[in-house]
Amino acid sequence: MREYRSIAYKIQLRKMISQGNLCDHGIRKPRDHMSASESRIVSSLNWRAALPAVLALALGATCGLLITDRLQASAIAVSQKGRMFHPDNLAVARGEVVTFVNDDSDLLHHVFVESDTFNFDSGDQEPGSRTPITFTERGTFQVLCGIHPKMKLVVRVN
Numbered sequence: 001m002r003e004y005r006s007i008a009y010k011i012q013l014r015k016m017i018s019q020g021n022l023c024d025h026g027i028r029k030p031r032d033h034m035s036a037s038e039s040r041i042v043s044s045l046n047w048r049a050a051l052p053a054v055l056a057l058a059l060g061a062t063c064g065l066l067i068t069d070r071l072q073a074s075a076i077a078v079s080q081k082g083r084m085f086h087p088d089n090l091a092v093a094r095g096e097v098v099t100f101v102n103d104d105s106d107l108l109h110h111v112f113v114e115s116d117t118f119n120f121d122s123g124d125q126e127p128g129s130r131t132p133i134t135f136t137e138r139g140t141f142q143v144l145c146g147i148h149p150k151m152k153l154v155v156r157v158n
């Protein structure tokens with residue numbers, strides 16, 4: 001015999017058994033032996049029993065999307081504008097992503113980190129571009145611009 005795993009289906013089976021539409025072994029009585037009202041109940045049971053499960057799934061999916069949105073919204077961004085980093089000082093947790101946004105409409109930037117434990121080089125950053133850096137090591141790092149030596153950002157990774 002087929003094994004029915006879903007709770008919704010088990011509930012449906014129990015109801016059908018109690019209504020006499022099924023014997024204890026779960027074999028459905030032929031439809032044409034049911035009255036019209038019995039047949040309607042059996043037809044409607046399936047989605048009614050499954051409805052809470054469907055709703056729970058939909059709700060879970062919605063929550064997942066909201067959490068994902070929130071994570072993306074809370075991503076740390078550093079603006080590169082007027083030949084400066086904004087902010088110029090930052091503390092993040094290890095593994096966090098900092099996105100560098102070139103907000104200068106007419107300047108290239110070129111962000112890099114050079115240290116014993118962590119290195120990064122963005123290459124040229126076009127105006128309007130976004131460059132994510134994942135800080136994978138703990139420590140305090142100087143983030144510099146290869147084009148504008150005065151641009152400095154200190155990132156502390158905890």
Ligand SMILES: [Cu+2]
Nearest residue numbers: 109110145148
């Ligand atoms: Cu620059």
